[in-house]
Amino acid sequence: MENLDAARLQMAFTLAFHIIFACIGMVMPFFMVVSHYKWLKTRNQIYLTLTKSWQKGVAIFFVTGAVSGTALSFELGLLWPEFMKHAGPIIGMPFSLEGAAFFVEAIALGFYLYGWNKLNERFHWITGIIIGISGVASGILVVSANGWMNAPSGFDYINGEFLNIDPVKAFLNPAWFSQALHMVLAAFTATGFAVGGIHAYQIYKNRNVELHKKAFRIAVTFGAIAALLQPISGDISAKDIAQRQPVKLAAMEAHYNTEKGAPLYIGGIVNEETQEVKYKIAIPKALSFLSFGDFDAEVKGLNDFPKDTHPPVAITHYAFQTMVGLGTLLVIASLIFFISYKRKKWTAKNKYWLLFIIMAPLGFFALEAGWVVTEVGRQPWIIYNIMKTKDAVTPMPGMVYSFYMYVILYTILAVVVTWLMQRQIKVLNKTPIES
Numbered sequence: 001m002e003n004l005d006a007a008r009l010q011m012a013f014t015l016a017f018h019i020i021f022a023c024i025g026m027v028m029p030f031f032m033v034v035s036h037y038k039w040l041k042t043r044n045q046i047y048l049t050l051t052k053s054w055q056k057g058v059a060i061f062f063v064t065g066a067v068s069g070t071a072l073s074f075e076l077g078l079l080w081p082e083f084m085k086h087a088g089p090i091i092g093m094p095f096s097l098e099g100a101a102f103f104v105e106a107i108a109l110g111f112y113l114y115g116w117n118k119l120n121e122r123f124h125w126i127t128g129i130i131i132g133i134s135g136v137a138s139g140i141l142v143v144s145a146n147g148w149m150n151a152p153s154g155f156d157y158i159n160g161e162f163l164n165i166d167p168v169k170a171f172l173n174p175a176w177f178s179q180a181l182h183m184v185l186a187a188f189t190a191t192g193f194a195v196g197g198i199h200a201y202q203i204y205k206n207r208n209v210e211l212h213k214k215a216f217r218i219a220v221t222f223g224a225i226a227a228l229l230q231p232i233s234g235d236i237s238a239k240d241i242a243q244r245q246p247v248k249l250a251a252m253e254a255h256y257n258t259e260k261g262a263p264l265y266i267g268g269i270v271n272e273e274t275q276e277v278k279y280k281i282a283i284p285k286a287l288s289f290l291s292f293g294d295f296d297a298e299v300k301g302l303n304d305f306p307k308d309t310h311p312p313v314a315i316t317h318y319a320f321q322t323m324v325g326l327g328t329l330l331v332i333a334s335l336i337f338f339i340s341y342k343r344k345k346w347t348a349k350n351k352y353w354l355l356f357i358i359m360a361p362l363g364f365f366a367l368e369a370g371w372v373v374t375e376v377g378r379q380p381w382i383i384y385n386i387m388k389t390k391d392a393v394t395p396m397p398g399m400v401y402s403f404y405m406y407v408i409l410y411t412i413l414a415v416v417v418t419w420l421m422q423r424q425i426k427v428l429n430k431t432p433i434e435s
Helices: 003-042 045-079 081-114 121-150 167-171 176-204 209-244 246-253 286-292 313-339 344-348 350-359 362-376 399-430
Strands: 156-158 161-163 264-266 269-271 276-278 281-283 381-383
Touching: 003 045, 003 121, 003 176, 003 209, 003 362, 003 399, 045 081, 045 209, 045 399, 081 121, 081 161, 081 167, 081 381, 121 167, 121 176, 121 381, 176 209, 176 313, 176 350, 176 362, 176 399, 209 246, 209 286, 209 313, 246 313, 264 286, 269 313, 313 350, 313 362, 344 350, 350 362
Parallel strands: none
Antiparallel strands: 156 161, 264 281, 269 276
16 A cells, blocks of 8 residues: 555544544533533433433543544644645644633533532533533634635745745635534534434333433434534535535536536436446536526536546545435434424334434434545645645655554544443433433
8 A cells, every 4th residue: 555545544534533523522512501401490300310421421522532633633744744844834823722722621521520519500501511612613623724725825825835824814714614614513413313313212212211302302403403504504615615626516516527507416326437427317507506506607527627636536426425415314304303393293103213213323424425525525635726635745654554553543442432332321221210
């Protein structure tokens, strides 16, 4: 395996794991504080038990998110030294602010975990809100740095040198808002349905049903609202990409030829050699409208760009189709969830709970597919139109061994976290509940 391939695989592997830990750690505090609020209002013991159970989950994912995020920070410097040499002074600001947000989150978590019966009840609850807000802020700041890689700004690039650096302009790059909005909503959708699905499984198995129904409703309410808002965010992202990264849009839709009134492809199998997409469903003029708000707008095809700047078309197209397809299923599940508030008899059927068990992993599959679109769709650039990925990789040989080591370490980490969460649910099911 070439050094570049090993470095890219290691980065992709660790990022794929970190996203899951980070998103759960970012969103779960909101479930916890809602349950906590209901406890303060009703003094229903179920909400207190649920809050204390979720706070252990928050602590576990805070630690694993911090560990996996720290590893990623090292990787940026070790795997991509040429990138960090130039990008560090430009996008250091969001990383520094992310460190401050993490610091606040850690302090608030400490107050929350050890504040039971020691702090004023309202102040104690507010520390839980601070955990959630600072976690979301951390996520937005990291995504801002990634947005800069897609929309580099805040400097002049003259004769291979990065001059006249403006870190604020780099931080508020043209991609930060659309990417951050899409990512935050995706995190709430994925975590809401994942946590809801776990509780749906316990209801399906008839374990501690009253508690799990309350937990399910809190988690899926967050996930369903985010899922219903996500298409709006997706539309904003699509129009942004069409303007800034037209070659990525062409790869997402596997469009090779420039045309006005371009159709939207749904599904299909890409043949990169013949430049065809077989077995697709084509919706006339829909891509032009979704990209530019005009049914007759011109959409540039891949053949209008130099071949050495094309992203891997098939991977980008399949990942995009996967993200949109799974997102659509989650929107349908969200509508079913809200309708079930009126049609309560639906929740008496096992099929209802089975649906949400099936939905549990789909949000994270969609989230991972979305990151494949973002990262693979930017290739061959590590800084779009400025620096290629192959020019940023470390010259140090033997990166393949580092990749294998990370695979082993992260697999162990995933097994340990899964075991801890299973143990947590078993303990919860054995806890006597008095409403």
